[in-house]
Amino acid sequence: MPTPAVERIFEEMMQAGEKAFGDGWSAVASYAPAEFRKMAVQIAEIAQNVAKYKLDKSEGYSEETGRILMKMQRTAAESVLVATTQLNLIAVQKAMDAMAKVLRKTFKGLVARIL
């Protein structure tokens, strides 16, 4: 069961993503939301593990480790954003290739010479 903190983090990330990608958002909608949800869960998990360690040193992990894990999460966010941009571009590239193919077929001689 996702905690309210996870839900809040996830919603904020989704809104930021939609804003940043605008119309291209739908092209990556199956990949990005799943990754943003994982990030939200993991950020909450890091906080929980640091809290556990403070109570019992045999559980969770130290604040210092938690800080490095947060840096890792930031790096993962960059990976997801770069991949999302690439997925958008792949969709555009495929659309352009398909367009060029149709044009080649339709205007055989002339277009084939130019493209």
Added chain:
Amino acid sequence: MRTLLLAVLLLLGGCPAPLVSPYDEVIEKGVVELYEQLNFFVRDVADAAGKPEGTYEANARRYNVMETKLDVLILRASSRSLGSGCRLEAKVYEKVASTLGGSMPADMKPQGEPAGDANGCNTRLLELVKQQLGFIREIHARTDKCGTPPVSCLRPATAASALKIANQSITAVSVVEAAKRN
């Protein structure tokens, strides 16, 4: 009709460079292998936490092996790139820049700028995976301690969190390559 044809030709002719780098089977396979190798290694080391075989010192060479593998993939990706970095959509670039604050990598460029090319993003994605491996190494060598007297280790809780996060960066590379292949 002639104007329309001319416009379409100009549109297509105006984008001679591909928007994305071509599919690379070697990178896709290499990343899947790295995923298996890293996941096995981290779980193995976490199981041995607190024992001599779980210390950083006993495992430093295994990090070197994975790092070398990544260096080979990065070299392959960067050999196709112009070395001008990864070009992000302008709005995404702004968002990433504001999230990362002062630590925005110098080789990340917004789209629309002349710098940055389609192959640069492949290199960047692989470099991010390498960064993740470096972070796990740092935790193992420096911040996680187990047993009495305390020795370097990867605590099971750390291993679980670190793997989930690192796997996101690895998955990012394979998702992109798979999309190019399909």
